[in-house]
Amino acid sequence: MVRVSGPEAVRVGGTVFRCHPGIGKRVRHVEFGNILDIDGVPVDTGLAWFLKGPASYTGEDTVEITPHGSDLILNRLLQAAVASGAAVAKPGEFTRRAFLNGRIDLIQAEAVVDLIQAGGRLDLENSYGRACGRLSRIVREMMAGTVAALAAIEAGLDFSEEGDVDPSANATVSLNLRELAERARRLSDTFEGSRRRHQGHLVALVGRPNVGKSTLLNALLGEERAIVTDIPGTTRDLVQGQAVWSGESIRLVDTAGLRSGGGPIEREGMRRTREVVDEADFIVAVLDGSRPWERDDEMIVRLLKDQCGAAAVNKQDLGVCIDLAKLQRRGVRATQVSGLTEAGLDELKDEICTHLRRPDLVEGVGLSRRRHFDLMGVVENRTREAADLLAAASPLSECSAPGLQEALGALGELLGEGTEDAVLDHIFAEFCIGK
Numbered sequence: 436m437v438r439v440s441g442p443e444a445v446r447v448g449g450t451v452f453r454c455h456p457g458i459g460k461r462v463r464h465v466e467f468g469n470i471l472d473i474d475g476v477p478v479d480t481g482l483a484w485f486l487k488g489p490a491s492y493t494g495e496d497t498v499e500i501t502p503h504g505s506d507l508i509l510n511r512l513l514q515a516a517v518a519s520g521a522a523v524a525k526p527g528e529f530t531r532r533a534f535l536n537g538r539i540d541l542i543q544a545e546a547v548v549d550l551i552q553a554g555g556r557l558d559l560e561n562s563y564g565r566a567c568g569r570l571s572r573i574v575r576e577m578m579a580g581t582v583a584a585l586a587a588i589e590a591g592l593d594f595s596e597e598g599d600v601d602p603s604a605n606a607t608v609s610l611n612l613r614e615l616a617e618r619a620r621r622l623s624d625t626f627e628g629s630r631r632r633h634q635g636h637l638v639a640l641v642g643r644p645n646v647g648k649s650t651l652l653n654a655l656l657g658e659e660r661a662i663v664t665d666i667p668g669t670t671r672d673l674v675q676g677q678a679v680w681s682g683e684s685i686r687l688v689d690t691a692g693l694r695s696g697g698g699p700i701e702r703e704g705m706r707r708t709r710e711v712v713d714e715a716d717f718i719v720a721v722l723d724g725s726r727p728w729e730r731d732d733e734m735i736v737r738l739l740k741d742q743c744g745a746a747a748v749n750k751q752d753l754g755v756c757i758d759l760a761k762l763q764r765r766g767v768r769a770t771q772v773s774g775l776t777e778a779g780l781d782e783l784k785d786e787i788c789t790h791l792r793r794p795d796l797v798e799g800v801g802l803s804r805r806r807h808f809d810l811m812g813v814v815e816n817r818t819r820e821a822a823d824l825l826a827a828a829s830p831l832s833e834c835s836a837p838g839l840q841e842a843l844g845a846l847g848e849l850l851g852e853g854t855e856d857a858v859l860d861h862i863f864a865e866f867c868i869g870k
C-alpha cells in the first residue's frame with residue numbers, strides 16, 4: 436500500500452490514481468481505478484480511498500492506494516507521487532504525525548511498534564491494551580491525583596496564613612500520595628516480566644556432549660536447526676530458534692556441550708555456553724538417561740541451584756538407568772523425554788512455561804519499556820517523599836510541592852508532553868517505513 440498524508444494528499448493522489456469520480460470526491464469510499472506512472476501512463480489497476488482529516492490515522496487528509504503489489508509497480512507509483520510533490524516518509528513518520536496532531540499520546544505511539552513486534556499472544560494483549568489507551572488512562576488518573584494533592588497543599592498554605600489550620604488535611608493528602616506511590620510501584624514491578632515476555636524468554640539447553648541437546652532443539656522447534664552427530668562436541672556455536680508456547684514467546688538456544696578438557700574451539704564454545712547460562716531465563720539441564728551418571732552431569736545439575744530451570748532426562752526410548760528419585764530428592768524437577776521419538780516434549784514445554792517468570796499485570800497492563808519504568812520510578816519516589824514530608828510536617832508544608840511538580844512532569848512525559856525531539860527521534864527510529 437502507498438499512503439499519502441497531508442494537505443496535498445488529494446492532489447498527489449489524483450495525479451497517481453485515476454478513478455471516477457476523482458479521488459477525494461467521496462470520503463471513506465473505496466474507488467477502483469488506474470495507477471499511473473510519472474508520465475501519466477497506467478501501469479496497474481487498484482483500489483484507493485480518501486480519509487478526511489482529522490478522522491484519519493495521522494489526523495491529516497490521507498489517500499491510501501493499494502496496487503497489485505510488485506516492487507516495480509510500487510516503485511513507479513512512488514516515483515510518480517514524489518514527482519508531484521510528495522516526500523518519502525521516514526520510519527514511523529505517520530505515527531509521529533498522529534502523535535504530533537494529538538490523535539494518540541506517546542504511550543500509544545510506542546505501543547504501535549510493540550504490537551508489530553509482539554512475540555506471543557500474551558505480549559500482544561499487553562501491547563494492544565496500551566495501544567487502546569489502557570496505560571494512558573491510568574497515567575491520567577495519577578496526574579489528576581497529583582494535581583489534587585498539589586491543590587490541597589496550596590489551599591492549606593492559604594489557610595495557614597489565616598491561622599485556620601485543618602490538622603487532618605496533612606494526613607489525608609499524605610495517605611492519598613502514598614496510594615499513588617504504591618500504584619506506581621505496582622506498575623514498575625511489572626517491568627522485568629513484561630520486558631522478558633516482549634523480548635522472548637531465553638531458554639537454554641545445557642548438558643555434557645552427546646546427551647542430545649541439538650536433537651531436542653530441533654524436535655522442540657520442529658525444524659532441522661542444529662547439526663546432530665554421534666560425535667561428542669559437535670555443537671560449538673550457539674544455535675538459536677524462536678517458538679511460541681502457551682502464548683509465550685520463547686528464544687530457545689542450543690549450546691556447546693560442557694565437559695572438562697576439550698580443544699581450543701570447544702573451550703571457546705563452552706565459554707559461550709556459560710555466558711548464555713548467566714543470561715538465560717530458564718535452563719534445561721539435558722541428561723542422557725540411558726547412560727550411567729557421570730561427573731560432568733553433576734556440574735550440569737549444579738547449574739540449576741542458582742538458576743530457574745529443570746532437568747530433561749533424554750533418550751528415554753533407550754530405557755532410563757539414572758536414578759530419578761535421587762534427582763527429585765535434590766529438588767530437581769525432571770521430565771523424561773526423547774528427542775528422537777519426541778516423547779515427553781509437551782510435558783517439557785509445559786514445565787518450562789509454568790516456571791517462566793510471568794509478569795503480573797496491574798490493571799491489565801505491564802510496562803515493557805525502560806522509558807516507562809524510569810519515569811514511573813520518578814513518580815513513585817517523588818510521591819512517596821512528599822507523603823513522608825507531609826506526614827512529618829504541620830501544617831501542610833509547601834516543601835513537598837516541588838517534588839510533586841516533578842512527579843507531574845514525569846507523568847506528562849510518559850504521555851509525551853514536552854518530550855524533546857531527540858527522545859522522539861529515538862522512539863520513532865524503531866519503526867519501519869510506512870507505519
Ligand SMILES: Nc1nc2c(ncn2[C@@H]2O[C@H](COP(=O)(O)OP(=O)(O)OP(=O)(O)O)[C@@H](O)[C@H]2O)c(=O)[nH]1
Pocket residue numbers: 642643644645646647648649650651662663664665666667668669670671690691692693749750751752753772773774775776
Ligand atoms: N536413541 C536416542 N538417541 C538420541 C536421542 N537424542 C539424541 N540422540 C542421539 O545422540 C547423539 C548425539 O545427539 P546430539 O543432539 O548431537 O547431542 P548434543 O548434546 O547436541 O551433542 P554435542 O553437540 O556434541 O554437545 C546423536 O547420535 C543422536 O541421534 C534420543 O532421544 N534417543
Ligand SMILES: [Mg+2]
Pocket residue numbers: 648649650661662663669670689690692
Ligand atoms: Mg549439539
